[in-house]
Amino acid sequence: xxQAAAAEAQLLEALRSGDEGAFTALVxxxxxxxxxxxxxxVSSQAAAEEVAQETWLGVLNGLDRFEGRSSLRTWIFRILxxxxxxxxxxxxRTLPFSALQDPARVPEAAVDADRFLDSEHPRWPGxxxxxxxxxxxxxxxxxxxxxxxAEAIEALPATQRAVISLRDIEGWSSEEVRNALDLSETxxxxxxxxxxxxxxxxxxxxxxxx
Amino acid sequence: xxxxxxQLSCQELVELVTEYLExxxxxxxxxxxxxxxxxxxxxxVYLEQMQQTIRLTGSIPAEALAPDAERDLLEAxxxxxxxxxx
Numbered sequence: 001x002x003q004a005a006a007a008e009a010q011l012l013e014a015l016r017s018g019d020e021g022a023f024t025a026l027v028x029x030x031x032x033x034x035x036x037x038x039x040x041x042v043s044s045q046a047a048a049e050e051v052a053q054e055t056w057l058g059v060l061n062g063l064d065r066f067e068g069r070s071s072l073r074t075w076i077f078r079i080l081x082x083x084x085x086x087x088x089x090x091x092x093r094t095l096p097f098s099a100l101q102d103p104a105r106v107p108e109a110a111v112d113a114d115r116f117l118d119s120e121h122p123r124w125p126g127x128x129x130x131x132x133x134x135x136x137x138x139x140x141x142x143x144x145x146x147x148x149x150a151e152a153i154e155a156l157p158a159t160q161r162a163v164i165s166l167r168d169i170e171g172w173s174s175e176e177v178r179n180a181l182d183l184s185e186t187x188x189x190x191x192x193x194x195x196x197x198x199x200x201x202x203x204x205x206x207x208x209x210x
Numbered sequence: 211x212x213x214x215x216x217q218l219s220c221q222e223l224v225e226l227v228t229e230y231l232e233x234x235x236x237x238x239x240x241x242x243x244x245x246x247x248x249x250x251x252x253x254x255v256y257l258e259q260m261q262q263t264i265r266l267t268g269s270i271p272a273e274a275l276a277p278d279a280e281r282d283l284l285e286a287x288x289x290x291x292x293x294x295x296x
Contacts, residue, residue, distance in 0.1 A: 018291035020284060027283055049279065056283050060290040109225075111256075116221040126219025131252025132259055140262060149266055168267040174232060193228035200263040 008072050015063060027056060030073070034080050036165045037181065040158040041084035043093065051087060055080040070179070077180035110197035135207050145206065152202035156195050163188060164195035218246050223253050227260050 014022035034055055038048035058079040066075060119125045139145055153161055162181065166172045172180075178188050218226075223246055229235050230243050247253050 018287075020287060023287045024280065024284060027280060031279075053279065053282065057286055060286060063290075110227070111221070111224045113221070116219070119219075126221040127250075128220045128252035131220075132255045134255050135259060135262065140266065146266065146270065149263075150270055153267070153270075164267065168264050169270050171268065189228055189232060189234065192232075193225070196228060196260060196263055196267075197224070199267065200259050203263060203266070204259065 008068070012063075012066070012068070012072065030076060033166055033170050034077070037077065037080060037162045038084045040162050040181075041081075041088040041093070042091070047087070048084075051080065051084045054083050058083060071176075073176065074179045081180075081182065108194055110193065111201065132204060133208075135203070139207055145203065148206045149199060149203060152199045153195075155202075156198060160191050160195035160198070163191040164199070167192055168196070218242050220246075220250060220253050220256075223247070223250075224256055227257060230257075231260070231264075 011022060011026070015026070031052060034052040035045070035048045038051040038055075039045065042048050042051060055076065059076055062075075062079065066072070070078070115128065115130050117124050117127050117129045121127070153164060156164065163177060163183075166177045166180070167174065174185070174188055174192075177183065178185060181188075183191070223243065226235065226239070226243055230240065235243060247257055
């Protein structure tokens with residue numbers, strides 16, 4: 001942790017002294033996640049890219065005043081969500097987390113109910129009727145499987161896509177995702193769970209046909 | 211067949227997988243979860259598939275930024291720096 005803080009102080013120093021390489025590296029690192037998160041608030045990819053561009057301008061504007069009370073990453077994503085929310089409100093769109101304050105209240109099954117025996121079953125209520133079968137290792141590493149996976153992520157609702165992208169593609173911790181997206185612990189987990197469950201189901205249906 | 215195994219159905223277990231992997235279950239819940247997975251083929255495979263899904267998702271490369279967007283940002287950075295210098 002101390003190491004990370006030292007690296008961040010060094011990065012800030014480089015940015016403030018006008019190091020273009022440091023800025024470009026920062027942009028490359030965060031841009032894909034910024035766009036994904038912006039997609040939760042705005043209606044198109046183009047609008048999300050615009051929000052991300054504006055975020056970088058906001059970062060430059062605030063860089064000298066940034067005091068390091070949060071991590072640089074959290075700070076950048078706060079700027080992004082502020083810009084994206086303002087834009088969403090201006091465009092008359094409902095905000096993703098206010099529209100769905102509590103995703104846990106709206107049930108959504110990880111696996112279709114018809115894969116299980118019903119709850120009245122005399123011996124095995126709620127147990128697998130059609131249990132999953134192991135995936136062949138060679139199919140898993142195939143390029144096409146990865147494409148299907150990317151499509152499945154793309155097809156997720158924007159809030160779920162943002163959470164799974166940050167957690168599982170970018171490798172953020174749940175705390176970092178909660179801070180950047182201003183999510184409760186439960187909501188972060190529910191969104192992650194739904195996203196992963198759907199992606200697994202998509203892989204399953206693809207691999208079973210293959 | 212233990213009572214614990216029967217308490218948690220497969221349909222309930224699949225909804226706890228993320229909480230289990232996140233370390234969010236209480237000790238008792240985790241024990242129940244693991245006991246079930248240890249005895250149940252379907253849930254064992256299911257848990258493995260969720261882990262494979264997570265690993266595979268982690269292997270997707272993050273998409274690159276369009277070159278002109280990057281150029282614009284670098285311009286902005288240079289503008290910011292020269293404004294700072296004044």
